[in-house]
Amino acid sequence: MTRPDITPRKGFLAENPSVSWFLGCLGLFTLGVTVLSQGFGPALLSTSMVKILGMTLCLCLIAVAMDVVWGYCGILSLGHFAFFGIGGYAIGMWLMYARTEGIVVESLANAPIPPTQAETRDAIATQIFGVVGSNELPALWAFAHSLPLQLVMVALVPGLLALVFGWLAFRSRVTGVYLSILTQAMTLALSLYLFQNDTGLRGNNGLSGLQNIPGLLHLPQSTIALWFFWASALALGLGYLLFAWLVSGKFGSVIRAIRDNEARVRFLGYHVESYKLLVFTLTAIVSGLAGALYYPQAGIINPAEIAPIASIYLAVWVAIGGRGRLYGAVIGAAVVSLASSWFTGGGAPDVNLGFYTINWTDWWLVLLGLGFVAVTLFFPRGISGLFDMLVRKP
Amino acid sequence: MRFTALFARALLILVTFIGLSLARAEMATAQDSLQPILQGHAADLAKPSRQTIGPVIAELLATDHPGIADFLRKWEAREVYQRPTDGLFFYAEETTDALRLIDIDSGETVAEVGSRDVDQIRPNAGVRREVAAALVPYELNAPDPARRLAALTAIARSSDASQIAPLAQSIETEPDADLRTRKERMLALLTAQFGETKAARLDAISALSGDISIEARSVLNQLAARRDGVAQTLPEDINIARVLELGTDITEAAAYDRLVAENLAPPPQTAKDLRDVLAQHIVGGTVGGVPLHLLNTTEVRARAYEALEAAGTVPPRAAPDEVANAVAAHVFYQEYLQPDPDITQAAEAALDTTRIALGLYQTADLVLDGLSLASIFFLAAIGLAITFGVMGVINMAHGEFIMMGAYTGYVVQLFIPDYTLSLLIALPLAFAVTFGAGVAMERLVIRHLYTRPLETLLATFGISIALQQLAKNIFGTQARPLTAPDWLGGAITLNDIVGISTIRVAIFVLALIFLALLLYILKRTRLGLEVRAVTQNPGMAASMGINPDRINMLTFGLGSGIAGIAGVAIGLYAQVTSEMGANYIVQSFMTVVVGGVGNVWGTLAGASLIGFLQKGIEWFNPSNTLAAQTYMVLFVILFIQFRPKGIVALKGRAAGD
Amino acid sequence: MTTLLEVSGVSVTFDGFRAINNLSIQIGEPELRAVIGPNGAGKTTFMDIVTGKTRPDEGRVIWGEKSVSLLGMSESAIARAGIGRKFQKPTVFEEQTVRENLAMALRNKRGPFDVLFHKRSRKGAARIAELAEEIGLRDHLPRRAGALSHGQKQWLEIGMLLAQDPRLLLVDEPAAGMTPAEREHTTDILKRAAKTHAVMVIEHDMEFIRRLGCKVTVLHEGAVLAEGSLDHVTQNKEVIDVYLGR
Structure with missing residues (x-):
């Protein structure tokens, strides 16, 4: 991708006008949020709202990745949220370590004798792991002191996990529903593993205080929220560009062919497994990056985030938005996750039926579930499919 | 076959039971009140002494009064009181500020008195042992199977050598087959622990092998219990379970900890100790001539300590190889609490079999x-x-x-x-x-x-x-x-x-x-x-x-x-x-x-x-x-x-x- | 003519049913060969074995000058080695355009990164146009393959087979659902291909085979019953009994 003669082919954007449209909309949206939050202050667009929007952009990014792996390549992965979570954990480790280090160094500064490195490390470990009854830094945290190394982990760990898992699964030709169940099993195993106290990631306490960015503690949260919003928008833009480029052209043609009839693709001489593996791994890495941007905005990550249901929700977003087109995934993720927080956050007014009052905090999931069934039955192309109908009618 | 045996056994139990009840009924009519019997031994009961109490208890038990065992148990537990005015014995319940006297025969409350109005009878330890020893065989041969079972449970709870003989005797006359096996097993357990001859104990221990009951296992475990030991040379006079190999069975650090625990070596200086000692000797922003801000590595701290050591301000530190030397100079082992190697060996062997069954x-x-x-x-x-x-x-x-x-x-x-x-x-x-x-x-x-x-x-x-x-x-x-x-x-x-x-x-x-x-x-x-x-x-x-x-x-x-x-x-x-x-x-x-x-x-x-x-x-x-x-x-x-x-x-x- | 593919002593069993029974067939390069036989004779299973879809219980499948065994190879590796296949039921990628279908089949590097960084070339476009012309789908290049008629799909599948430019073409019932004129055209294409390639055609239509004018192998119950010219095999007593005489 870095070689200049092949980065987006000449005419790539011209051939795919939806990409330009999308990037334009994203740019306008970013600008709008920036202006509203900075120009008019928190009264109009609160810091927490900026955070929610930034987090939503991250969810849109993983939804795009999910769309590539499912909508284009036909692998209904119920495990991509696990990669998202791993990315979050990887960055969370640095955030937590570096911040705790700051606190520890400050508190030890008053000691008559300056601390040794080992003493500092022990104090940090006690601070972080006291909650699970340990005072040693697990081997897993060997790189936690370094932001660059941990950033490498953000991409490397989901990538490697996806590579190994995908290689095992695709090699033995596990497809369709079986593969979905298998990816779900992977997610379950990971979340169960993380739930244990002795696995070095604080069990069900998870990692917390991630919104405090070491080195930027002097800045107000409103500024940091905006920065993360920008970063999320940039990541979504770049990710969208990357995947749009990936699914256009011959590669996209091959993976769609794999989705529709992988046996036939084999007889054309394509090594189907490598293609699937590449798509699976690449989307896993992007998911990890999305998670690494999401969780500093969320402030906390715990194993419940990785529970199998999260990955299913991801599939639901993509299905509601419309599979097989990237902007559909973005629409689905944005609409459903924002609606979800609106309904469950008490934003939606109760509906009084006379004999019963519908409280949306209780009934939102019922609505979502049934709505999702309706979308699957009546609008298999999702919201973006409706789009088409409107546009093409005249 | 099995049914016939069962039936015969049931019949036997029934017959025995009827016979016993009849005998009991006869006695109860002859002497239906306990108080008079007790009054017959009032002096001995009120001021019991170890020398004289034996025959008294025997006589009391010989009456086979249904309440006698209960009385003796309460008497032994210091729950019997004597009223000085008439010399009668009572049980008593303590209320908040008084004693409620209970008639021994009827079980009804007679009066509420202050604790000074009656004398609590306090048999001494020797007497109480006598009572317990006398009660065991009595209860073990009691006509009611439930009481016999209770007696067995009591033995299991606290066993000692004195119970062996009465238990062994009671087995011969035990009519209930189930209780009989229980008694036999209990006898084996007791013999394994307290048997008089070594041969008897060994026999009992091997009889326990493969028995997965908690009692049997705990007896065997007790017999094979070990204790960690450390000495400069391996003692000859104790029953050694095994000698610990340094490095494979025990780490050097653990070995040294043991030396420290046995006061055979001084505790090692931890990083924290070192820091605290240094902190006590800060002089004008330096320790032993080393500026404070440099003391953030172990090496520099060690140098500072050496400087203090050279100046004689602090005691010398253990040399690095001191730990190794101290550990090497000692032998670490496990010994059996049980001194007799034959017994422990038999117990280990029995435990092995039990473990397989388990x-x-x-x-x-x-x-x-x-x-x-x-x-x-x-x-x-x-x-x-x-x-x-x-x-x-x-x-x-x-x-x-x-x-x-x-x-x-x-x-x-x-x-x-x-x-x-x-x-x-x-x-x-x-x-x-x-x-x-x-x-x-x-x-x-x-x-x-x-x-x-x-x-x-x-x-x-x-x-x-x-x-x-x-x-x-x-x-x-x-x-x-x-x-x-x-x-x-x-x-x-x-x-x-x-x-x-x-x-x-x-x-x-x-x-x-x-x-x-x-x-x-x-x-x-x-x-x-x-x-x-x-x-x-x-x-x-x-x-x-x-x-x-x-x-x-x-x-x-x-x-x-x-x-x-x-x-x-x-x-x-x-x-x-x-x-x-x-x-x-x-x-x-x-x-x-x-x-x-x-x-x-x-x-x-x-x-x-x-x-x-x-x-x-x-x-x-x-x-x-x-x-x-x-x-x-x-x-x-x-x-x-x-x-x-x-x-x-x-x-x-x-x-x- | 040198031997390109040698199948010898191959047997395969499905749940006790012997679909292929000690089958031996050779084909040279260039050569045109027709394979006929009643339903269940093992024609399709034979192709499955050669293309790696089904693994035989015993026997050898030897390929090319270097005599490599195809048995341990994956379907895609066999395809890359130079064996192309047209399925009985046309299986084109219906969601994609005719052009995309042909482009995917076009002989190029097949690795994922090669494809990812693949650049459309003038040469490739010209070849696609040429093939489209040949299979009569010139005007349909931008259409979705799913929108084509059954016959057109057959043609597209043949076009994809040709685009692969394999050394051995395995063609399963190419003429099904075609008009007489189209059949003739198909025969021409196959005959032309057979001048430089090895071509193996499974067909039921005797007229079609007669027009191919090539050596015929008759399969029955998973084994070769007869081999030779069409006239030769049609006079074979056994062949008449099991197949033609029905």
């Missing part, structure tokens, strides 16, 4: 546990497997059907308080409810998605979250009870190790019934024939006049109905919550995937594999069920590598591509 029984128990878990998984998964096999549809709402069944059971219990009856109604009702729900779901949703299996998976997931939330809205978030009838409440135990709760046996039976029922339906009925036809080749089946729509509907209903029944079964031993289905769904998927699709035996194999494996892994690491589940899932992922189509896979063209 292992066998534990395996048996594990197998039972695994079987029970497997039958639960089977019940939970078989419905899923049927629908998956016939229709190629994964029903994500299957777990919610399980939940629905459990809630049906709960609601039935609200209306019908009799648990047995409500269970009998709940089972078919749960089937009916979930059958209906399944058919409705098939007609409304799944039918329209047949060509899109992945979307079916997601659509049923939508139904699943809606149903789960609906249950939450109706029944609330807290767990609801589904109570099992009493006859399902207990447990069936074989011995101290092997046991299983009745409810799990019932679930196992239920699973067997369903296995049989399904096999019958699939292999022997028209419906089963058609289901199998649709499973193997839907197109061909349709062209032969089988209506696949109808078959699909019925299959889906059947699968869902079984989920409902599984829900009732699971609800009986687990709690009924809106999330209970979700807890079983992933295991059910794995059962289906591992077992192979479209085959009852496959599901059975999958459930067995998953159930046994989960129990097996839990056995290796009992403290951590989360880890067990993690490994379980990893195993399934690996298993699929080698058998992508499950244990029982359809072969050839029927399997499709």
Whole structure:
């Protein structure tokens, strides 16, 4: 991708006008949020709202990745949220370590004798792991002191996990529903593993205080929220560009062919497994990056985030938005996750039926579930499919 | 044969019992009041001394008055009081500020007095021993078997050498065979610990080998108990269990800790100690001439300490090799508390045998546990497997059907308080409810998605979250009870190790019934024939006049109905919550995937594999069920590598591509 | 003519049913060969074995000058080695355009990264146009393949086979659902291909085979019953009994 003669082919954007449209909309949206939050202050667009929007952009990014792996390549992965979570954990480790280090160094500064490195490390470990009854830094945290190394982990760990898992699964030709169940099993195993106290990631306490960015503690949260919003928008833009480029052209043609009839693709001489593996791994890495941007905005990550249901929700977003087109995934993720927080956050007014009052905090999931069934039955192309109908009618 | 023996034994017991009661009745009429008897020995009882009390107790016991043992026990426990005014003995209860005197014969409250108005009788330790020793044989030969049993239990609780002789004597006259074996075992236990001759003890110990009862094991463990020891040279006069090899059996650090604990070596200086000592010797911003800000490495701190040491301010530190030298100069060993090596050897040998027996029984128990878990998984998964096999549809709402069944059971219990009856109604009702729900779901949703299996998976997931939330809205978030009838409440135990709760046996039976029922339906009925036809080749089946729509509907209903029944079964031993289905769904998927699709035996194999494996892994690491589940899932992922189509896979063209 | 593919002593069993029974067939390069036989004779299973879809219980499948065994190879590796296949039921990628279908089949590097960084070339476009012309789908290049008629799909599948430019073409019932004129055209294409390639055609239509005018192999119950010119095999007593005489 870095070689200049092949980065987006000449005419790539011209051939795919939806990409330009999308990037334009994203740019306008970013600008709008920036202006509203900075120009008019928190009264109009609160810091927490900026955070929610930034987090939503991250969810849109993983939804795009999910769309590539499912909508284009036909692998209904119920495990991509696990990669998202791993990315979050990887960055969370640095955030937590570096911040705790700051606190520890400050508190030890008053000691008559300056601390040794080992003493500092022990104090940090006690601070972080006291909650699970340990005072040693697990081997897993060997790189936690370094932001660059941990950033490498953000991409490397989901990538490697996806590579190994995908290689095992695709090699033995596990497809369709079986593969979905298998990816779900992977997610379950990971979340169960993380739930244990002795696995070095604080069990069900998870990692917390991630919104405090070491080195930027002097800045107000409103500024940091905006920065993360920008970063999320940039990541979504770049990710969208990357995947749009990936699914256009011959590669996209091959993976769609794999989705529709992988046996036939084999007889054309394509090594189907490598293609699937590449798509699976690449989307896993992007998911990890999305998670690494999401969780500093969320402030906390715990194993419940990785529970199998999260990955299913991801599939639901993509299905509601419309599979097989990237902007559909973005629409689905944005609409459903924002609606979800609106309904469950008490934003939606109760509906009084006379004999019963519908409280949306209780009934939102019922609505979502049934709505999702309706979308699957009546609008298999999702919201973006409706789009088409409107546009093409005249 | 066995029956005759049993009958004879029962007859014997009956006869003995009648005889004894008659004898007792006679005595009771002769002397029905205890107080006069006691008054006959008033002086000795009020001021007992070890020299004189023996014959008194013997005489008292010889009267065989029914209350005498009770009296002696209370007397020994200092619960008997004498009223100085008339010399009568009383039991007493302490109230907040007074004593309530209780008549010894009638058991009624006589008066409330201050604690100074009566004399508490306080036998000394020697006397109390005498009483206890005299009571043991008396109670062991008591006519009432319950009392004899109580006496045995008392011995087990605190045993000593004095009990051996009376116990041995009482065995000969013991009429009850069961009690007799118990007594014999207790005798062996006592002899093993306190036997007079070594030979007797050795015999008793070897008789205990393989006995898995907790008492026997604790006796043997006591006999083979060890204590850690350390000395400069290995002592000759003690019973050494083994000498610890440095590096393999004990680490150098642990060895040194032991030296420190035995005051054979000074405690090592920790990093914290060093820092504290240095902090005490800060002089003008330096320690031993080293500026404070440089003291942030161990090396510099050591240098500072050396400087202090050279100046004589602090005591010299242990040299680095001092620990090694100190450890090397000592020998670490374990010794037996029991001085006689023959005894300990015999105990170890007996323990080895016991451990093997224990292992066998534990395996048996594990197998039972695994079987029970497997039958639960089977019940939970078989419905899923049927629908998956016939229709190629994964029903994500299957777990919610399980939940629905459990809630049906709960609601039935609200209306019908009799648990047995409500269970009998709940089972078919749960089937009916979930059958209906399944058919409705098939007609409304799944039918329209047949060509899109992945979307079916997601659509049923939508139904699943809606149903789960609906249950939450109706029944609330807290767990609801589904109570099992009493006859399902207990447990069936074989011995101290092997046991299983009745409810799990019932679930196992239920699973067997369903296995049989399904096999019958699939292999022997028209419906089963058609289901199998649709499973193997839907197109061909349709062209032969089988209506696949109808078959699909019925299959889906059947699968869902079984989920409902599984829900009732699971609800009986687990709690009924809106999330209970979700807890079983992933295991059910794995059962289906591992077992192979479209085959009852496959599901059975999958459930067995998953159930046994989960129990097996839990056995290796009992403290951590989360880890067990993690490994379980990893195993399934690996298993699929080698058998992508499950244990029982359809072969050839029927399997499709 | 050198031997390109040698199948010898191959047997395969499905659940006790012997689909292929000690089958031995050779084909040279260039050569045109027709394979006929009643339903269940094992024609399609034979192709499955050669293309790696089905693994035989015993026997050898030897390929090319270097005599490599095809048995351990994956379907895609066999395809890359130079064996192309047209399925009985046309299986084109219906969601994609005719051009995309042909472009995917076009002989190029098949690795994922090669494809990812693949640049459309003038040469490739010209070849696609040429093929489209040949299969009569010139005007349909931008259309979705799913929108084509059954016959057109057959043609597209043949076009994809040609685009692969394999050394051995395995063609399963190419003429099914075609008009007489189209059949003639198909025969021409196959005959032309057979001048430089090895071509193996499974057909039921005797007229079609007669027009091919090539050596014929008759399969029955998973084994070769007769081999030779069409006239030769049609006079064979056994062949008449099991196949033609029905």
